[in-house]
Amino acid sequence: MSEPVRVQTAPFDMGAELNAFAASVTGAGAVVSFSGITRDIATGDLEVMEIEHFPGMTEKALAAIRAQAMERFNLADAMILHRYGPLKPADPIMMVATAARHRGDAFAGAEFLMDYLKSRAPFWKKEVTASGAAWVEARPEDEDALARWTRRG
Amino acid sequence: MKLDIRYFAWLRERVGTASEQIETEAATVADLIAELRARDEGYAYAFSDTGSIRAAIDQDLVEMDAPLDGAREVAFFPPMTGG
Numbered sequence: 001m002s003e004p005v006r007v008q009t010a011p012f013d014m015g016a017e018l019n020a021f022a023a024s025v026t027g028a029g030a031v032v033s034f035s036g037i038t039r040d041i042a043t044g045d046l047e048v049m050e051i052e053h054f055p056g057m058t059e060k061a062l063a064a065i066r067a068q069a070m071e072r073f074n075l076a077d078a079m080i081l082h083r084y085g086p087l088k089p090a091d092p093i094m095m096v097a098t099a100a101r102h103r104g105d106a107f108a109g110a111e112f113l114m115d116y117l118k119s120r121a122p123f124w125k126k127e128v129t130a131s132g133a134a135w136v137e138a139r140p141e142d143e144d145a146l147a148r149w150t151r152r153g
Numbered sequence: 154m155k156l157d158i159r160y161f162a163w164l165r166e167r168v169g170t171a172s173e174q175i176e177t178e179a180a181t182v183a184d185l186i187a188e189l190r191a192r193d194e195g196y197a198y199a200f201s202d203t204g205s206i207r208a209a210i211d212q213d214l215v216e217m218d219a220p221l222d223g224a225r226e227v228a229f230f231p232p233m234t235g236g
Contacts, residue, residue, distance in 0.1 A: 052161060054159075054161055054209075054212070054228060056212055057212035057213075060212055060213075082235065094235070117235045117236055118233070118235050118236035119233050119235070120214065121233060121235040122161065122230065122233055123233055123234060123235035123236075124162035124230065124231060124233065126162070135162055135163045135231065137232075137234070138233065138234050
C-alpha cells in the first residue's frame with residue numbers, strides 16, 4: 001500500500017489512486033474522494049500556478065489532520081496527496097479519499113480533510129501570467145468552512 | 154538566544170531572504186515581529202499587516218502571543234492557500 005500522506009511534484013492519476021485506495025481497504029462500505037484541479041483565472045491567461053510549501057511542516061500538518069479525521073469519523077482509512085511546484089491549467093493539484101462503513105462518515109471525513117488542509121496546511125499558490133505574478137489570497141469563506149467543525153464540537 | 158527564522162510566499166519576497174539566523178531576547182512571537190519590523194523599511198513593509206501573517210514555532214502553528222521559550226525555529230508566512 002502507498003503512503004497515506006504524500007507531498008510531491010510528480011503528476012498523479014486520480015483514477016488509479018482511487019482504485020488502489022479502495023482496493024487496500026477492508027470492511028468499508030463507502031469510499032469518497034475529492035480531487036482539486038488547477039483552475040484558469042478569470043482573464044483566461046494563466047500560464048503557471050506555482051505552489052510553494054514548507055517541507056517538513058506540510059507532512060506533519062497533513063498527518064495530524066488525517067489522524068483527526070480518522071478518529072472523528074471512524075474512518076477505515078484516509079489518504080491525502082498534494083503536489084507542489086509549477087502546475088498548468090487543468091493539472092490535478094491534490095486529492096483526498098476516505099473509506100468508512102457508511103457514506104455519511106466518508107463524505108464528512110473528506111469535507112473535514114479539505115476544509116482543514118485549505119487553511120491549515122502550509123501551501124501557498126501563486127498565479128503567473130504573461131503580465132506578471134500574484135499570490136492567491138486566502139478567502140474568508142475557507143475560514144468559515146473550518147469554523148463549522150468546531151461549532152459542531 | 155539564537156533563532157532560525159524562515160519566511161515563505163510573499164513574506165519571503167518582501168523580506169528578500171528565505172531564512173536567516175538571529176540573536177534575540179524577544180519573549181513572544183509578537184515581540185519578535187516588533188523587533189524585526191524595527192530593523193529597516195523592507196521588514197517594516199513585510200510585517201506591516203500582522204493580521205495577514207501566520208507563525209509556526211518548530212513547525213507547529215502558533216498564536217502571536219506564543220512564548221519563544223525553547224524555540225529553535227520560527228517561520229512566518231501569509232494565510233495558507235492549499236487544496
